[in-house]
Amino acid sequence: MSLMLYKSWDIFYKRFSSKQVIGKTDLGYWKNHIEPYFKNRTLSSITTESLLDFTTAMEEKQLSPQTIHHCLGLIKRIFNKMCLLDAYRGKLPIFIMPKYDNKRMRFLTKKESALLLDNLCSLSPLWFDISNFALNTGMRASEIFNLRCSNIHLDSSSVYILDSKNSMSRIVPLNDKAKLTIEKYLSNRSDYLFTNNSQKINQASKIFRLAVNQSGLNRGITDRRQQIVFHSLRHTFASWLVQSGVSLEVIGKILGHKTIQITQRYAHIVAKQERNAVKILDMF
Helix, strand or coil, rough: CCCCHHHHHHHHHHHHHCCCCHHHHHHHHHHHHHHHCCCCHHHCCCCCHHHHHHHHHHHHHCCCHHHHHHHHHCCCCCCCHHHCCCCCCCCCCCCCCCCCCCCCCCCCCCHHHHHHHHHHHHHHHHHHHHHHHHHHHHCCCHHHHCEEEEHEEHHHHHECCCCCCCCCEEEECCHHHHHHHHHHHHHCCCCEEEEECEEECCCHHHHHHHHHHHHHHCCCCCCCCHCCCCCCHHHHHHHHHHHHHCHHHHHHHHCCCCCCCHHHHHHHHHHHHHHHHHHHHHHH
């Protein structure tokens, strides 16, 4: 009997996904989109043509190219893991992935960040501190929420990030603002630095979105790539460093980018600074 897709999902989720940062996202793609469409299908019955039909159906539901891309990517990972476990030996379909540009490039100005932090301070001191910490370290949300007190080293002004998004560990330097925030929470006697009522935080709170709305930062902006979300704090950190003259190589190392090409998204800021620099000569 051919292996059922839902059985493959159960194996994949339990063994490879549930304990990973991406696990909750995988579960959402499976329950909301993949399972309803491919219900009671075997792996061998899923062909290139049926995947194209799936893509069309998802487009008709007006899902974004990014979401469709991730759904197809999840199905592909399930196939690959079943082959790895020797649970499936059939023909692999060809996955034609939709192209999309989902890079969020907008970052906060100093004035915007001050307004956001003021609103956060009024709404929640905890989320003020978490957001301020993100602005001063450039750490990903998952890295902040998973930061254990044992990986903080105030004597060397650094934190150790273990098992980051790209599976590479790194050391993040701390400035004085970040250290003050850490010192405030180290006495909580919790395994994790930031907790909410002693519970581990797993995602950005609605409080952050409320503060963004109160600050008017997304007013009139319909392009999701230009809207301010928690991840925008990481872009803001990087952009401020570029504006201060820090090299892209150093910034990429702090952010934990796997290649310099990823950091190149901030190159346009450097180019703008260079253009402004040569304009100084027009004064002579």
